[in-house]
Amino acid sequence: MESAEGEPTLQEGITGKIKALDFIFENSPVRVIANRNCTEIKLAGLTVGPFEEGNEYEVLYWVARELEKFGVVRFRGEDLLDSAKLYKIHWKERVQTVGQISELPKDFYPKLRRLLAGLKEETVKNPEKVREYEKAKQLATDIVNVRLKKIVSLASAPAQTEHVLRNLTAEERLLYDKIYMLVNKWKTHLLEFEEKAEEKEND
Numbered sequence: 001m002e003s004a005e006g007e008p009t010l011q012e013g014i015t016g017k018i019k020a021l022d023f024i025f026e027n028s029p030v031r032v033i034a035n036r037n038c039t040e041i042k043l044a045g046l047t048v049g050p051f052e053e054g055n056e057y058e059v060l061y062w063v064a065r066e067l068e069k070f071g072v073v074r075f076r077g078e079d080l081l082d083s084a085k086l087y088k089i090h091w092k093e094r095v096q097t098v099g100q101i102s103e104l105p106k107d108f109y110p111k112l113r114r115l116l117a118g119l120k121e122e123t124v125k126n127p128e129k130v131r132e133y134e135k136a137k138q139l140a141t142d143i144v145n146v147r148l149k150k151i152v153s154l155a156s157a158p159a160q161t162e163h164v165l166r167n168l169t170a171e172e173r174l175l176y177d178k179i180y181m182l183v184n185k186w187k188t189h190l191l192e193f194e195e196k197a198e199e200k201e202n203d
Contacts, residue, residue, distance in 0.1 A: 026061050030060070033054065035071055036072065038051040041070075041072070083115075083136050086115070086139050089104065116137055119133040152179060155176050
């Protein structure tokens with residue numbers, strides 16, 4: 001769906017940019033630990049390895065996921081987002097005042113989407129995981145809603161400094177910029193309409 005001017009709608013513009021950020025995440029380097037010795041492996045025309053058990057290697061994220069499926073490597077604990085970390089992030093976000101927005105871990109939203117997708121997939125094989133998935137989804141929704149309110153509040157105020165905006169993720173900055181632009185256009189049109197109305201009354 002496009003606007004009357006033939007430009008992408010606000011939703012399409014943001015969705016496309018979030019997909020682009022996700023693509024960048026998939027192709028970003030990540031550190032992994034080899035679970036076992038393994039010779040070179042070819043993945044989609046890319047050759048990786050060899051791997052030696054216990055050693056750390058840097059590969060692209062999507063490559064790491066494929067190697068993990070085969071049990072060749074595992075992600076480092078500090079690079080993963082799990083339910084326990086999500087709970088801590090949720091708690092931290094809730095205790096912040098309205099004017100404060102906390103810093104999220106690097107690549108939070110791409111990792112969050114993959115955490116939820118992984119937990120949902122596990123519920124098919126293990127019904128006991130349903131509760132963990134539902135709790136994680138609720139925490140994620142709460143985090144998004146709390147931060148959304150803060151972003152809208154920031155975007156509705158005069159232009160913020162980079163110091164204030166530094167804790168927004170790339171996805172959140174997209175939203176902030178769009179809302180700020182829309183709010184300012186809206187305010188301008190309201191004032192212009194009022195001024196024209198006054199001119200007509202004086203004629």
